[in-house]
Amino acid sequence: MRIGLFATCLGDTLFPEAVKSTAVLLARLGHEVVFPPGQTCCGQMHVNTGYQREPVPLVRNFADQFGDASIDAVVMPSGSCAGSVRHQHELVAERYGDAALRAGVATVRAKTYELSELLVDVLDVTDVGAYFPHRVTYHPTCHSLRMLRVGDKPLRLLRAVDSIDLVELPEADSCCGFGGTFAVKNAETSTAMLQDKMRNVTSTGAAVCTAGDSSCLMHIGGGLSRIKAGARTLHLAQILSSTRTSPYVLTEAAR
Amino acid sequence: MSATFLGMPATPPRSPYGTGNLRGDRKFPAAAHDELRNEQLRSNLGRATHTIRAKRLHVTGELPDWEELRDAGSAIKTDTMNRLPELLEELERNVTARGGTVHWARDGVEANEIVARLVRETGSDEVIKVKSMATQEIGLNEHLESLGITAHETDLAELIVQLAHDKPSHILVPAIHRNRDEIREIFLKEIPGVDPSLDNVPAHLAGAARAYLREKFMTTKVAVSGANFGIAETGTLSVVESEGNGRMCLTLPDTLITVMGIEKVLPRYQDLEVFLQLLPRSSTGERMNPYTSMWTGVTPGDGPQTFHLVLLDNGRTAALADRIGREALNCIRCSACLNVCPVYERAGGHAYGSTYPGPIGAVLTPQLAGMHAAKDDPNSSLPYASSLCGACFDACPVKIDIPSLLVELRHQHTEQSGTTAEKLAMKAAGAVMSRPKVYTAAQKASRLGRALARDGKLPALPPPLNGWSDSRDTPAPPKQSFRAWLASAEGAAAMREASAEHTRDQQQEDGK
Ligand code: SF4
Secondary structure: EEEEEHHHHHHHHHHHHHHHHHHHHHEEEEEEEEOOOOOOOHHHHHHHHHOOOOOHHHHHHHHHHHHHOOOOEEOOHHHHHHHHHHHHHHHHHOOOOOOOHHHHHHHHOOOOOEEHHHHHOOOOOOOOOOOOOOEEEEEOHHHHHHHOOOOOHHHHHHHHEEEOEEEEEOOOHHHHHHHHHHHOOHHHHHHHHHHHHHHHHOOOOEEEEEEEEEEEHHHHHHHHHOOOOEEEEEHHHHHHHHHOOOHHHHHHOOO | OOOOOOOOOOOOOOOOOOOOOOOOOHHHHHHHHHHHHHHHHHHHHHHHHHHHHHHHHHHHOOOHHHHHHHHHHHHHHHHHOHHHHHHHHHHHHHHHOOEEEEEEEEOOOHHHHHHHHHHHHOOOOOOEEOOOHHHHHHHHHHHHOOOEEEEEEOOHHHHHHHHHOOOOOOOOOOOOOHHHHHHHHHHHHHOOOOOOOOOOOHHHHHHHHHHHHHHHHHHHHHHEEEEEEEEEOOOOOEEEEOOOOHHHHHHHHEEEEEEEHHHHOOHHHHHHHHHHHHHHHHHHOOOOOOOOEEOOOEEEEEOOOOOOEEOOOOHHHHOOOOOOOOHHHOOOOOEEEEEEOHHHHOOHHHHOOOOOOOHHHHHHHHHHHHHOOOOOHHHHHHHOOOOOOOHOOOOOOOOOOHHHHHHHHHHHHHHOOHHHOOOOOOHHHHHHHOOOOOOOHHHHHHOOHHOOOOOOOOOOOOOOOHHHOOOOOOOOOOOOOHHHHHHHHHHHHHHHHHHHHHHHHHHHHOOO
16 A cells, blocks of 8 residues: 555654554564655644634645645644544535635545544554563543544554553543643643643553654653653654564663 | 614623623732742642542443533533523513512623512512522622621521632532631631531531521522523422531522522423433432422422522623534533632632632633723733643543633734734744744854853743743754754665665565
């Protein structure tokens, strides 16, 4: 399959390891990974903060970059960006776009997947041949869970990982408090939510808290690092791309 | 211009500024700042919301057709809103035919005046009240008090709130922010003739309230209620409750005055079948609530002999005029969205400054009262008081897509806000990120942040980002962006190696 990789602006700029892992994983599974170099950002932050005119050029650029019929599927290692492409681009195009944009958005929307959806639903794999001999707990980010309805797909992928010690996260489906600009505009309420999430993460004794979205991981990871919780965050793709021959080297998290 | 030109239809009025209880005195983050420090509130709320969540999940999970019920509830409500005017007129006709009197109130001020006039006409200077959000919304008790009329709340939790000169913090559990020691203190101080040895045992506290209320039920001639549903087809009103205090108010007095928001109308009697399943399961987590009262106009010799229905707009038509936002009028006030909301769970109801707190309140309050009524209107902060986690949408028995409504209101806010620093930043970000070359250059510039970093972390960030960096570390930008890696020799080699691994695996498979 010819898979268009959308790195997301956050992944491309701040968390490239998660994107590298996604690319390597898909190539290892025998797929051709294409990276349209004109790609930038999906505009999620704009829409969620109340701006719908300003992201029109971003939505258009996304549709242009990935619209090509030679790209069979578009994947992104982010539940919230996939949610934005699937649910918000249409809104922006309806309101402030033209007929061409509406058509472009509809085409790309239909072939856009978050990583675990692509693996399980489209490529039909749950065992990707990964090896990760550490204790891990999984946080199902809100947009993956409730906007995309990925359900237990990420967990099925994790359960198939060789030597993993997967432990359940208490109150897993509670929001970590990130919410994009929410964490800035309502920083104190966000922090109160983060504290409960961190307490639940550390209660599992896991070395790693994983998820399918670098933005939530930046939030949880930023908190864990600040309190020196002895646990770190790692993107799902980084666990899935770790193998016996080239294992992910986990360094001790600060305590 | 021809004489028949009537101009553009005016935007329907919102709840008048400075009236009622649809606006706090400060923005959400400032109010939440104080509430977050109230340990008692946080632990009560945490415990109560978790208990109700579990009960709700249990009783909604056991129904095989729960999703179909939600769809039916949503469809009935959407149909209702699409033909609200005709249904309200049908309701008026049927209430009138059965001996009731219908009054139309454009806003809270008019409704308060109507109710006060009706009470005065009875000659009474006291009323008993069934818990009602509509009358809380318009500040009826305060209005009556200013005219020398005393309103006695009869719902136990509402009574506690009233005696404490407090405001409700939860739709369904108005005194959720109080514990029993506090309630004992309030009763000792405020209930005339209460036994001074009253302890904090819940049954004893309830007993004290009961003795006080029974006396009021037997001696007060006028009651004021809200309504959960008003049936257009028959003119029947309904109140759904748990304690039976409502039943007393609705049956014992001579005169009953019901204040109902116009969105509470339902087309058919049969529709109750759907809502009497959805409401109790979603709100208290019960299969059926203990008391469901229904009355139709006046029945000679039985119950109140004078019945008035006050239909309240107070911004509802304005909400209805909003193509996307009108979905919020489908709300049946079950409070399920509050109980699952992580923001409400921490900040509590008072932080919203409105009769309607929580996720739906963050939508409904600005819709009814506006969010640009004054400079720095506190209501303009409400649509942002959410992480958009979506738990509310999943819980809502009538499937209101609250996160999308919040995003819509945020958009309405930015559209009406003129040029702000944030808007300029968003425009600039949009401009940079829609030009790949400029974007790549900006990415490179962000590497400069590495110079500021220590131990791979950025130092405390300047405003407006300081709230973030107060409790979270921010990693320094990596040496190389993903795209730079992919274009590098290292990236190309890694991708080649990954593909080669697949080919080797294939060959091994084939060789087997
Ligand atoms: S919005 Fe839905 S969940 Fe919230 S109170 Fe209204 S009906 Fe209940």
